Amino acid sequence: MAITPHSNEAFLREVDEELRRDQLAGFWTRWGRWVVVAIVAALAIFGGVLYWQHHQEAAAGVEGEKLQEAFDLLGAGKFPDAQAKLAPIAQSSRPGYRALAIFSQADIALQKNDLKRAATLFATVASDTAQADAFRNLALVRQTSAEYDMLKPQVVIDRLRPLAVPGNPWFGSAGEMMAIADLRTGRRDLAGALFGQIARDDAVPQTIRQRAVQMAGLLGVDASAAIAAPTLNQDVKAQ
Structure with missing residues (x-):
């Protein structure tokens, strides 16, 4: 009895489905246990991460x-x-x-x-x-x-030079210590110039600026206007 094209296609489809079932069964027989182990391990790791985050918090x-x-x-x-x-x-x-x-x-x-x-x-x-x-x-x-009094002036200068620059948040404190160290090494010109920069920097705390004005003046640098101008402006605003 001849097999029609339609019957042939149906037969091949059934064979293909049976083969797929056999392959799936074979895969599960060989690897099924390891798949379960992998899933359990992944869940354990995920649970461990959640626990660790909770523990850290x-x-x-x-x-x-x-x-x-x-x-x-x-x-x-x-x-x-x-x-x-x-x-x-x-x-x-x-x-x-x-x-x-x-x-x-x-x-x-x-x-x-x-x-x-x-x-x-x-x-x-x-x-x-x-x-x-x-x-x-x-x-x-x-x-x-x-430890300032226990350090050599050059150590202070080398240590604080990166911070003793305008725009740095610690310019006032670092610059003041560095300027005094310059003064101790006899570099009055560098100390005076640095005190002048500190006095003119609006971002530096007022108490440090006031000391800088006095020190700059003693070293021949007139920075008095740096403090006088803001004070005058504040008086005008108060009126």
Whole structure:
């Protein structure tokens, strides 16, 4: 009996479907267990990531609370209790919390007039590459301030030169220390010019600018107008 084209196509389709079923069954027999293992492993990893994120957030919240407790103790003058709270946070894996705790420890050392320990603590933050530049630069300025009298003038100049430029947030503090170091090395012209720049910079805190005007004047640089003009403007606005 001859097979019509229609019957032939139907037969081939049935063979093809049967072959696919056999291949699927063979694949599942050979690899099915590993597919299940892979799915379970992927779900476990995903669950682990979610747990880790939750744990990190919870741990950060706990550290934040402990840091606030330490600040409250500092405000109350309870330095030993504050130190106990700050010690573990100063070893935190979170750079921001770590920096704040170390800054607080350094401030306690300054309260005790322990300049060497304060400088060492500030240096820890300044050299911590995991910290933001704002923290590191602030730490460098405060480290230099704490150990200023123990440093050679050229060390101060070399250390603070990158920060003692107009436009830098620490120009006032870094520039003032650098200008004094210039003065100690006999470079009165450099010191006077730097004090003049500080006095004319509106972004520098007013107290530093006022000192800069006085120092610039002593060194033959007239920067008095830099302070007089803003003061006059403020008087006019007040009227």
